[in-house]
Amino acid sequence: MQRIVIVGGGIMGSSIAYHLAVAGAAADVVVVEPDPTYEFAATPRAVGGVRLQHALPENVAMSLYGDTVYSDFATHVNGGTVEFDPQFRRIGYLYQVRGAADVAALEANAAMQRRLGVEVHLLDREALRRRYPSFNFNDVDAAALSPADGQIDPYGALMGFRRAAEGRGITYLQDRVVGLDVADGKVTAARLESGSSLAVDTLVNVANCWAAGICAMVGMQVPIAPMRRQQFFFDTRDPIETIPAMRHASGLAIRPHQKGYLTGYTRFDEPRGFNWTLDPDLFNDFLWPQIAEKSAAFEAVKEKGGWVGHYDMNSLDGNAVIDRFPAVPNFIVAAGFSGHGLQHGPAVGRAVKEMILEGGSRSIDLSRLSYRRIVENTPLPDDGPKA
Numbered sequence: 001m002q003r004i005v006i007v008g009g010g011i012m013g014s015s016i017a018y019h020l021a022v023a024g025a026a027a028d029v030v031v032v033e034p035d036p037t038y039e040f041a042a043t044p045r046a047v048g049g050v051r052l053q054h055a056l057p058e059n060v061a062m063s064l065y066g067d068t069v070y071s072d073f074a075t076h077v078n079g080g081t082v083e084f085d086p087q088f089r090r091i092g093y094l095y096q097v098r099g100a101a102d103v104a105a106l107e108a109n110a111a112m113q114r115r116l117g118v119e120v121h122l123l124d125r126e127a128l129r130r131r132y133p134s135f136n137f138n139d140v141d142a143a144a145l146s147p148a149d150g151q152i153d154p155y156g157a158l159m160g161f162r163r164a165a166e167g168r169g170i171t172y173l174q175d176r177v178v179g180l181d182v183a184d185g186k187v188t189a190a191r192l193e194s195g196s197s198l199a200v201d202t203l204v205n206v207a208n209c210w211a212a213g214i215c216a217m218v219g220m221q222v223p224i225a226p227m228r229r230q231q232f233f234f235d236t237r238d239p240i241e242t243i244p245a246m247r248h249a250s251g252l253a254i255r256p257h258q259k260g261y262l263t264g265y266t267r268f269d270e271p272r273g274f275n276w277t278l279d280p281d282l283f284n285d286f287l288w289p290q291i292a293e294k295s296a297a298f299e300a301v302k303e304k305g306g307w308v309g310h311y312d313m314n315s316l317d318g319n320a321v322i323d324r325f326p327a328v329p330n331f332i333v334a335a336g337f338s339g340h341g342l343q344h345g346p347a348v349g350r351a352v353k354e355m356i357l358e359g360g361s362r363s364i365d366l367s368r369l370s371y372r373r374i375v376e377n378t379p380l381p382d383d384g385p386k387a
C-alpha cells in the first residue's frame with residue numbers, strides 16, 4: 001500500500017484519482033483540494049473546446065482520448081452516486097492562417113493530424129467564403145477545418161470525474177498543501193494549512209496556476225505562471241449560418257456560445273499573475289473592430305458580459321510538463337497546459353496512473369513533455385493554434 005497525495009482536485013487531479021481508482025488503488029489516494037466550489041480554479045472557467053488540431057502529435061493523441069471519454073462519458077466515467085453529463089457536442093474548429101510559411105505549416109500539421117485519425121479539410125479563401133457567406137476572410141490565405149472538434153460543459157466534466165472518483169472510494173481532503181518534507185531525495189510528507197500532515201510515497205502536483213509554488217517546495221523551477229484570459233459574450237440581431245469555433249493565427253477567436261458568440265483574447269504582453277478584472281475596453285477598442293472587420297453581421301454588436309480565467313502558461317513553449325522531478329523522483333508534476341488542459345484531462349489522468357502503477361506513460365509516449373527540456377531550455381517546436 002502506498003500513499004499517493006494529489007495536490008489539486010481540478011480536472012487533472014480528479015481524472016488522475018478516477019483512473020487510479022479504476023485500477024484498484026483508491027484506498028491509497030488522497031486528493032487535497034482547498035475549495036470545493038472551485039471559485040478560482042481554471043477548470044470551471046474554461047470555454048470547453050475539445051480541439052483536435054494541434055502541432056504536437058502528443059497533444060493530438062491526448063485530445064483524441066479526451067474526445068473518446070467526453071463523447072461517451074457515462075461509459076468511461078461512472079461509479080458515483082450522482083452522475084454528471086458534460087454535454088459533448090461536435091461543433092468543429094476552423095484554424096485560419098495567412099502567409100506562405102503559415103500555410104505550409106498548416107498543411108504539414110493537417111497531414112500529421114490525418115495520420116493520427118483526425119478528419120481535417122484544407123480550404124482556400126474562396127471555399128471559405130462559399131461555406132461561411134457572412135464572413136469575408138480577407139486576411140486568410142488558407143484554413144483547416146476539423147468538423148469533429150467538440151464542445152463540453154467544463155463543470156459537468158469536472159464534477160463527473162470527481163463524483164465518480166469519490167464513488168469509487170477516493171478521499172478528497174478540504175485543505176491546502178503549504179509545505180513538503182524532503183529527505184534523501186524523496187518527498188516524505190505533505191504539510192497542510194490545517195496544521196496536520198500526510199505521509200507521502202508519491203506526490204502529484206496538479207495545482208495548475210499554483211503549480212510552480214508547489215514545485216519550488218522541492219527545489220524544482222518551472223516557468224509556469226498565471227496568465228489572464230478574458231472571454232466576452234455577444235450576439236447578433238439577425239441569425240447567421242452555423243459556424244464552428246473559429247481561430248485566426250493572430251490570436252482572435254470567435255465561437256458559438258449559447259444563443260450567441262464568444263470572443264476571447266490572451267494578451268501576451270501583460271505581466272503574468274492573477275488579475276481578475278474583465279476589461280470592457282479590450283472588447284470595445286481591440287476585439288470589436290476586428291470581429292466587425294471579419295463580418296458585417298458583427299458590426300452592430302455589443303459586449304454582453306463575460307468572464308476572466310487564468311492559463312497556467314508555460315513561457316518556454318506553451319505546452320505541459322508531465323514528468324517526475326529527477327532530483328526527487330517521487331514528485332510528479334503535470335502542469336503548464338497553457339489553455340488546453342480541459343481536453344487533455346482524461347489522457348493526463350490515464351498517463352499519470354500509468355506512471356505511478358506501470359512505471360511510465362504507456363498509452364501515449366509523453367517523453368517529449370519532459371522536465372529536461374525546461375532545464376536545457378529547448379522549447380518544443382509548436383506552430384499550431386496558440387493559447
Ligand SMILES: Cc1cc2nc3c(=O)[nH]c(=O)nc-3n(C[C@H](O)[C@H](O)[C@H](O)COP(=O)(O)OP(=O)(O)OC[C@H]3O[C@@H](n4cnc5c(N)ncnc54)[C@H](O)[C@@H]3O)c2cc1C
Nearest residue numbers: 008010011012042043047048049177208309310341342343
Ligand atoms: C478562460 C479559459 C478558457 C479555457 N478554455 C479551454 C478550452 O476551451 N479547452 C481546454 O482544453 N482548456 C481550456 N482552458 C484550460 C483549462 O481550463 C485548464 O488547462 C485545466 O482546467 C487545468 O486543470 P487543472 O486541474 O490542472 O487546474 P484547476 O482547475 O485550476 O485545478 C487546480 C486546483 O488546485 C488547487 N490548489 C491550488 N493550490 C493548492 C494547494 N497549495 N494545495 C492543494 N490544492 C491546491 C486549486 O484550488 C484548484 O482547484 C481554458 C482556461 C481558461 C482560463
